[in-house]
Amino acid sequence: MPEGHMLHRLARLHQQRFAGNPVGVHSPQGRFAAAEELDGATFEHAEAHGKHLWHFYGDDRVVHVHLGLYGKFTESPVPLEQPRGKVRMRLVGPTHGTDLRGPAACEVLSPDEVENLRARLGPDPLREDADPEHAWERITRSRSTVAALLMDQTVLAGVGNAYRAEVLFRNSLPPRLPGRSLSRPQWEAVWGDLVRLMSGGVRTGRIDTVRSEHSPEATGRQPRRDRHGGEVYVYRRGGAPCLVCGTPVSTAELQGRNLYWCPSCQAD
Template structure:
């Protein structure tokens, strides 16, 4: 599933190519046909992200229409040059602008939202490290009162929005924190370090279009865990040597997700 930086990058790209334009919207697949008809011919006013959720606002403002997209495990946007050719495959939503178009395939959700729907969604999410209006105190309060492992809490979208398995594994390694440590045994200084690191690393992800977590002094040794994937400290490196201490990186299941950590560096 894409992590939060991917959705923010998409929002910026959609704002850049469609913002302020009257767009044509259709649903070649048919599953979003009614929603597409509501926004077809309107102006894309803004595109923004909350965690792993993408939101388009179409105008005019007095009769705004909101589209909510959650990519899930299989969803993806594909940018298509103009004039757009006939759609290929199961295209849930097609957006055509003046100079470019995009096709959306395989999302978990692509739906029309009311303002109340959007408010309810945002109220369920924790602060997003990539949003300027994020309040880390909200996340700290949730973590500091919880007996759940910090490795679970960082992946809980109700605690912090947008963090996925890669960022979870890597920020805890960079901070030297055992992922099984209970939230209520974290110090405020440790939380502040993790939050600041998330902000910095996820911003890099938005700028580069890919995750980058290795510090310059550690940017050597074995390559990435798979072709075209980021070089990591522990994520998907179970059984390999830790890049900093040489200990074998471990893997376990934590609340249904693969967890990776170094038992020596993370205490």
Template sequence: MPEGHTLHRLAHEVGAAFGGRRVSVTSPQGRFADSAALLDGSVVVGAEAAGKHLFVELSGERVVHIHLGLIGQLDVHTGVTEVPLPVGQVRMRLATWDSGPAAYADLRGAIVCDLVTTARRDEVVARLGPDPLRDDADPARAWARISRSHRPIGDLLMDQEVIAGVGNVYRAEVLFRHRMHPLRPGRTLRVGQWRAIWEDLVALMNEGVKTGTIDTVRPEHTPEAMGRPAREDDHGGEVYVYRRAGQACLVCGTRVRTEQLNGRNLFWCAHCQPRFRSRAVQ
């Protein structure tokens, strides 16, 4: 499933391609046809992301709410001389209506593609935890829940009502970077540890928006610095532990471990991320 940086990147692309322009809205596949007919010829007011949700606002306080899920894809094409016929199962197509530079965007495979009001959009955003990529994010909201929870921090980081936009890659990597075991109970963290994790997520995810990839290794651990081969993985980017189970930790050489938590794979280094032991029971 795409992580939050991908949705923010898409929001930027949609806004740049269609913001302030009248658009054609169609549903070649047919599943969004009724709503597309209502929107056809509207002006795109803007696009924004919150966590793993994308919202495209059009005139009349109408919003297309998109959640890509596991296989969804939104492809934005600009700089084209003409808009081609759709190919495959296109749920929704946006295309420029006016005589300016041609652009189009095709949505496929999303688990959510709904026409909603701006009020409904605000309700969805309000239910989410703070998003490290949004200017209105308040990390204290997440801390209030983490500091009271017996749940593992590795679980809490993936709960979109605690923190919005963090997925399995950022979870694994930020915990490694802060030498924290993924099964450590949230209530055992100190507020300074949480602030450091949050600030790191802000920096890492903003870099992901800029580059389109998730790179989490520090300069001294890049392939060039270490004289090692670059990572070969369909997710791209250089990482410490994500999907590196059984491979040597880039820092200490210990084999990276994995196990499931709530149906998702954890990845960590047992040496760099030792299990938390409360002093109260020692």
């Protein structure tokens, strides 16, 4: 599932390519019934909150997209080729178009419905209006593990498995630490780290969390080869030596997702 930085990248891209223009909206697959009503409407702006993407139109209608596990946008210059596969929504602007396939959600909401959805989400480290205090209030009262809380989108919006694993490692926090045992300085360090790391992800389109002293160039090791890209400490590195201490990276399942950590660097 794409993490929050990718939704913010899409929002920026769609803002650049479509905002202020009438756009063509189609549903080649036929499962986005509102496409006919939106076709020719003016695309006002795009924004993201966590793993949710919104396209705002001038008539107070908002297209809400959640990519889920399989959703994907494919961007192309105009003129577009005939749709291939099951395209839920095709959006066509003056210079580019985008095809959306396989989303968990693609629906039209009113502005009030968008605000109701937003109210259920935790603060997004990539949004200027984010208030980390709301997340801290939830975390400091919780017996759940810090690892579980970081993935709870009602606590923090946009953090996925990779950023969860990496920010805990970078801050030497055991993943099973109860939220209420996290100190205020530790929380502030985690929040600041998420802002920095995820902002970098928006710029580059990849998740890079390794500090310069542990990079392939500094250590002479081979660069990471993984379909997700980016240099990371523990994510998807189960059994491999920790880049800092050499201890094999541990892995376990937590609430249906794989958890990665170094048992030495993140000791209880």
